[in-house]
Amino acid sequence: MSHASSSKVCKYDIFLSFGGEDTRRTFVSHLYNALEQRGIHAFKDDERLEAGQSIFAELLKAIEDARFAVVIFSKSYASSRWCLEELVHIIKCKNELEQAVIPVFYDVSPADVRHQNSPSVDSFFQHEVKYKDDMEKVQRWRGAFAEAGNISGYHLLNFK
Numbered sequence: 001m002s003h004a005s006s007s008k009v010c011k012y013d014i015f016l017s018f019g020g021e022d023t024r025r026t027f028v029s030h031l032y033n034a035l036e037q038r039g040i041h042a043f044k045d046d047e048r049l050e051a052g053q054s055i056f057a058e059l060l061k062a063i064e065d066a067r068f069a070v071v072i073f074s075k076s077y078a079s080s081r082w083c084l085e086e087l088v089h090i091i092k093c094k095n096e097l098e099q100a101v102i103p104v105f106y107d108v109s110p111a112d113v114r115h116q117n118s119p120s121v122d123s124f125f126q127h128e129v130k131y132k133d134d135m136e137k138v139q140r141w142r143g144a145f146a147e148a149g150n151i152s153g154y155h156l157l158n159f160k
Contacts, residue, residue: 008067008097014042015066017086019077027106027156028072056085063089069099071148073113074106078120081127084141091144103153114149116142 014035018028028044035042043062045055059082063069069090077083093099105113108120116124124145127138 010067011041011065012043012062013040013067015063015069015090016042016044016072017063017069017083017090018072019074019080019083022074022076023072023106031070031072056082059086060089063093063099064097067100068102069093070102070104071153072104072106073108073148075108075119076123077108078116078123078141078145079126081141084127084144087148088140088144091147101148101151103148103151105153105155107157109157110149110153110155112149114146116145120145 016028016032018024032042032044043066045059063086071087071090090099090101094101103110103113111117112120124138124142127141128135131138
């Protein structure tokens, strides 16, 4: 990491990006608690969002205010437009601000993310139907998804 990014004062040590339905109350909850117990200040949307603020603006600001982004890819991650918008911003911060990105492949393989295989292929098809008038958005999501799949991370299969 460059001197500029390592000397930046960050509000959070880690921003956690995850698809809620299949990881929030299991893996992410355990990870968040373990990080906090070790004094690592993590942003998790249901723990840190301020009442009365724009959710999306708060999420983008939290990504920028974090030293690391941990992206937890799961079977449902690509089905969430929120997750995909977060991911686009995370990749932007990686490329422009040299933010460190750590992917965690939870019950999906890095190749599935990189090549947008099942189950993400179905999600992207649904996005293409829903956003047929804004295919640039879907292409940004696909590009960020593929780029993140090329980052070395942690592959967890059958995690309990």
